[in-house]
Amino acid sequence: MSYKSIDFSQYASIKIGPVVDVFVIEEEHYPHDAYLIGGANNVLLSPTPPPLMVLSKTYDYIKIENGRLIIGAATPGGKVVSFCKRHNIANFEFMAHLPGTVGGMVKMNAGLKEWEIFNHLYALKLESGYCLKESMEYGYRYCGLESIVWEAQFTIEEGFEAKRLEMFASMRRNQPKAFSAGSCFKNPKDDYAGRLIEAVHLKGVRCGSMAFSEIHANFLVNCGGGTFDDALSLIRLAEQRVHEQFGIQLEREIIVLDTRSDVKMT
Numbered sequence: 001m002s003y004k005s006i007d008f009s010q011y012a013s014i015k016i017g018p019v020v021d022v023f024v025i026e027e028e029h030y031p032h033d034a035y036l037i038g039g040a041n042n043v044l045l046s047p048t049p050p051p052l053m054v055l056s057k058t059y060d061y062i063k064i065e066n067g068r069l070i071i072g073a074a075t076p077g078g079k080v081v082s083f084c085k086r087h088n089i090a091n092f093e094f095m096a097h098l099p100g101t102v103g104g105m106v107k108m109n110a111g112l113k114e115w116e117i118f119n120h121l122y123a124l125k126l127e128s129g130y131c132l133k134e135s136m137e138y139g140y141r142y143c144g145l146e147s148i149v150w151e152a153q154f155t156i157e158e159g160f161e162a163k164r165l166e167m168f169a170s171m172r173r174n175q176p177k178a179f180s181a182g183s184c185f186k187n188p189k190d191d192y193a194g195r196l197i198e199a200v201h202l203k204g205v206r207c208g209s210m211a212f213s214e215i216h217a218n219f220l221v222n223c224g225g226g227t228f229d230d231a232l233s234l235i236r237l238a239e240q241r242v243h244e245q246f247g248i249q250l251e252r253e254i255i256v257l258d259t260r261s262d263v264k265m266t
């Protein structure tokens with residue numbers, strides 16, 4: 001059994017969180033009361049998070065087998081893009097500007113506009129064995145999986161497109177550079193969370209060192225030394241105001257991990 005100490009104020013993209021001894025998963029053995037973290041690009045940790053675990057480096061691999069692209073769940077997206085460039089494989093260019101591991105991307109069905117990780121997914125290796133995409137429930141930033149993903153398998157199409165990299169980079173240019181966990185809320189059907197946050201006058205509003213960005217209101221940014229409580233206050237304020245003014249219940253995209261509230265384990 002091995003643990004490693006992770007300082008989440010450095011590791012998490014939003015730069016908030018305590019130092020935690022995190023269980024490192026080898027050979028599919030893990031504590032069932034712990035919450036799985038990938039690259040921590042979509043999470044907000046309280047000072048008292050649940051027990052945590054991460055996949056070891058043995059889950060960081062990419063290979064081509066039987067005409068499919070086989071990727072370990074701990075593999076970072078940037079590495080997938082480099083591999084696809086080297087092997088002239090299409091459709092993974094969007095990962096160049098999407099921070100995270102393949103396991104985290106699958107769980108979130110992460111993507112940019114119509115490019116999503118499920119588009120070219122073939123199957124996942126789960127605890128119960130291999131599971132084909134057809135038998136899975138998934139949608140916008142959602143996948144119904146309750147299990148750990150060990151590996152993802154994708155269909156291969158030829159033709160890496162370098163010019164798509166520039167297109168994805170330009171989509172990013174209007175987003176804040178400050179530390180964040182990406183979008184704070186999912187877009188409600190036929191609307192935009194950023195528009196709603198702006199409409200309730202929270203764009204640019206600060207609580208301590210946390211703020212809804214001036215550049216893009218749906219980005220909850222850490223201006224330096226922001227705390228969990230400030231972040232959560234802003235999240236709750238946006239939820240409350242949008243509900244009061246529009247009758248819309250914003251759904252969080254950011255995953256709040258706090259033992260003081262309800263935490264859903266993976």
Ligand SMILES: Cc1cc2nc3c(=O)[nH]c(=O)nc-3n(C[C@H](O)[C@H](O)[C@H](O)COP(=O)(O)OP(=O)(O)OC[C@H]3O[C@@H](n4cnc5c(N)ncnc54)[C@H](O)[C@@H]3O)c2cc1C
Nearest residue numbers: 038039040041042073100101103104105107110111149182
């Ligand atoms: C600046 C910035 C921009 C972003 N832009 C986008 C964007 O355009 N589109 C988008 O979709 N997202 C975006 N994100 C969010 C983030 O990139 C994605 O959610 C990504 O999928 C997170 O991956 P991760 O490995 O960091 O997962 P984590 O944040 O560590 O975890 C996210 C979820 O995945 C689960 N998980 C992690 N690994 C596994 C596994 N092996 N098996 C099962 N579950 C697992 C965790 O339990 C958790 O529920 C952005 C984030 C940042 C910081």
